[in-house]
Amino acid sequence: xxxxxxxRSLADSVVExxxxxxxxxxxEALDLGVLPSEIVMDGLSKGMERVSDLFDQNEYFxxxxxxxxxxxxxxxxxxxxxSGCAYxxxxxxxxxxxxxxxxxxxKNIVSIMLEGAGFExxxxxxxxxxKLFGETAAKTGAxxxxxxxxxxxxxxxxxxxxxxxxxxRHGKIPFIMVGGAPVSEEFAQSIGADGYxxxxxxxxxxxxxxxxxxxRRIKDExx
Amino acid sequence: xxxFDYVAGQKRRLIYPQMGALGLKLTGYKMYDVYRSxxxxxxxxxxxxxxxxxxxxYPLDYGVIFVETLGLPLLKPDYDFxxxxxxxxxxxxxxxxxxxxxxxxxxNMPVYLESISLLAENFSKPLAVALVGPFTLAVELAxxxxxxxxxxxxxxxxxxxxxxxxxxxRDYALAVEKAGAKLIQLSExxxxxxxxxxxxxxxxxxxxxxxxxxxxxxxxxxxxxTSLILDRMFDCHAEGLSLDQIMSLGRLAPGVPDHIVxxxxxxxxxxxxxxxxxxxxxxxRRILRSMDAYPNFMFSFGCDCLINTPTxxxxxxxxxxxxxxxxxxxx
Numbered sequence: 001x002x003x004x005x006x007x008r009s010l011a012d013s014v015v016e017x018x019x020x021x022x023x024x025x026x027x028e029a030l031d032l033g034v035l036p037s038e039i040v041m042d043g044l045s046k047g048m049e050r051v052s053d054l055f056d057q058n059e060y061f062x063x064x065x066x067x068x069x070x071x072x073x074x075x076x077x078x079x080x081x082x083s084g085c086a087y088x089x090x091x092x093x094x095x096x097x098x099x100x101x102x103x104x105x106x107k108n109i110v111s112i113m114l115e116g117a118g119f120e121x122x123x124x125x126x127x128x129x130x131k132l133f134g135e136t137a138a139k140t141g142a143x144x145x146x147x148x149x150x151x152x153x154x155x156x157x158x159x160x161x162x163x164x165x166x167x168x169r170h171g172k173i174p175f176i177m178v179g180g181a182p183v184s185e186e187f188a189q190s191i192g193a194d195g196y197x198x199x200x201x202x203x204x205x206x207x208x209x210x211x212x213x214x215x216r217r218i219k220d221e222x223x
Numbered sequence: 224x225x226x227f228d229y230v231a232g233q234k235r236r237l238i239y240p241q242m243g244a245l246g247l248k249l250t251g252y253k254m255y256d257v258y259r260s261x262x263x264x265x266x267x268x269x270x271x272x273x274x275x276x277x278x279x280x281y282p283l284d285y286g287v288i289f290v291e292t293l294g295l296p297l298l299k300p301d302y303d304f305x306x307x308x309x310x311x312x313x314x315x316x317x318x319x320x321x322x323x324x325x326x327x328x329x330x331n332m333p334v335y336l337e338s339i340s341l342l343a344e345n346f347s348k349p350l351a352v353a354l355v356g357p358f359t360l361a362v363e364l365a366x367x368x369x370x371x372x373x374x375x376x377x378x379x380x381x382x383x384x385x386x387x388x389x390x391x392x393r394d395y396a397l398a399v400e401k402a403g404a405k406l407i408q409l410s411e412x413x414x415x416x417x418x419x420x421x422x423x424x425x426x427x428x429x430x431x432x433x434x435x436x437x438x439x440x441x442x443x444x445x446x447x448x449t450s451l452i453l454d455r456m457f458d459c460h461a462e463g464l465s466l467d468q469i470m471s472l473g474r475l476a477p478g479v480p481d482h483i484v485x486x487x488x489x490x491x492x493x494x495x496x497x498x499x500x501x502x503x504x505x506x507x508r509r510i511l512r513s514m515d516a517y518p519n520f521m522f523s524f525g526c527d528c529l530i531n532t533p534t535x536x537x538x539x540x541x542x543x544x545x546x547x548x549x550x551x552x553x554x
Binding site for chain 2: 058061062063064067070100101102103104105108152154155182187
């Protein structure tokens with residue numbers, strides 16, 4: 001198989017939820033000398049992009065997305081174990097569900113979509129103490145903090161997280177995006193979030209835009 | 224009598240709000256003070272009824288009663304609803320070791336039944352009780368992400384788990400009915416993550432299994448965007464469908480069978496909690512007008528009210544609904 005064929009089949013294996021095939025193709029690609037970054041960006045991520053499209057078209061639903069992501073993660077592990085190699089990502093995102101809220105399926109979907117799109121995600125889980133978002137962002141040098149809430153009663157906690165991060169006690173200030181069932185664009189603006197997304201795919205687009213804005217800003221400063 | 228006959232038989236519109244948490248604000252009681260005390264449940268129900276002139280009576284919603292009885296660890300805020308901290312039922316082995324609880328002796332289930340009985344004895348208005356549905360209970364037990372995996376990789380486990388949860392919900396729903404509930408709502412918020420075909424197998428059939436054994440009015444509540452599964456919801460043997468605020472009732476109403484009551488759907492957050500009273504009145508009026516042509520409509524919130532919802536907003540909302548008449552020529 002040529003490199004192109006392997007990468008195409010790798011993308012197919014993600015879409016088809018075939019973990020065994022994805023593992024075999026990943027090893028084959030590494031044997032052939034394909035760079036880990038190419039395996040990720042041109043194989044696995046391409047597959048997850050198609051999964052996102054199928055999700056948007058109501059062909060795939062949450063269970064399919066979860067299992068496709070499992071296939072992608074299994075291949076990631078093989079790359080890491082075999083080559084020990086870190087691959088370039090679009091940016092680093094700290095994500096979690098606000099304190100008091102234990103519902104995490106929405107956050108998991110967003111996390112999967114972001115990783116599938118090539119971001120490195122640090123997942124803090126659910127019921128995350130307010131200050132942990134800023135502390136982890138500072139520790140990991142994250143570009144974005146993504147905060148989710150699935151309960152009407154906990155969404156106000158998002159404001160505290162934004163204030164904590166913006167207080168600069170954690171050094172570099174990352175972008176902050178919010179989402180979840182009780183959160184609206186208006187609410188996101190009212191608490192000073194940099195971005196809002198209603199869906200997993202929307203979160204990817206917002207994250208990509210925020211990173212592009214950051215790159216543009218840095219370029220402008222250099223010029 | 225069917226729910227439709229009850230609703231359409233009134234001269235004015237009815238309001239069926241999910242607002243138990245407001246009772247805590249009005250009494251100052253903590254959540255578990257009320258859960259553990261039938262007398263406090265009665266006090267909360269009386270305060271809500273006195274304050275808002277409601278069309279139904281409610282005990283404080285106890286969504287975690289099943290998982291609590293099964294021993295799952297919970298996050299228990301004083302003034303908000305509890306939720307599960309861990310979802311340990313991941314395998315056939317764990318599931319097969321679990322015993323189906325007895326509604327009359329296990330956990331806090333008998334105390335809640337006592338509360339329901341006390342409310343039924345003290346009010347002539349119909350008593351409405353909401354319970355979690357079998358699929359959402361399965362999600363609580365196994366975890367949302369893991370149940371998604373199992374749906375594709377281990378469907379036998381999901382079938383077994385749903386067998387357990389359906390039996391548990393049905394047993395308790397029957398006990399709740401026997402205790403005096405006149406309306407039983409099953410809530411299935413987790414169902415929105417499924418395809419219509421999977422909804423049919425994993426949700427619809429189980430809801431039917433529970434509802435078919437009940438004589439009370441039967442309502443199905445699903446939050447979120449239900450547009451893809453709405454047709455299947457019609458076949459759940461529910462007499463009423465309670466829908467989220469993101470659904471346009473006026474647009475979907477023509478497709479709903481006449482005998483099914485559409486319930487909804489003022490936004491509990493961006494309207495009820497966030498806007499001033501007159502804006503709430505305007506929004507309530509808009510929803511009522513959009514449903515003017517439908518006798519099979521009962522006003523409600525899209526989901527639970529926030530505990531900090533201004534009481535004036537609820538008063539205005541109830542007032543506006545009660546001023547709205549059902550046109551006799553429509554029935």
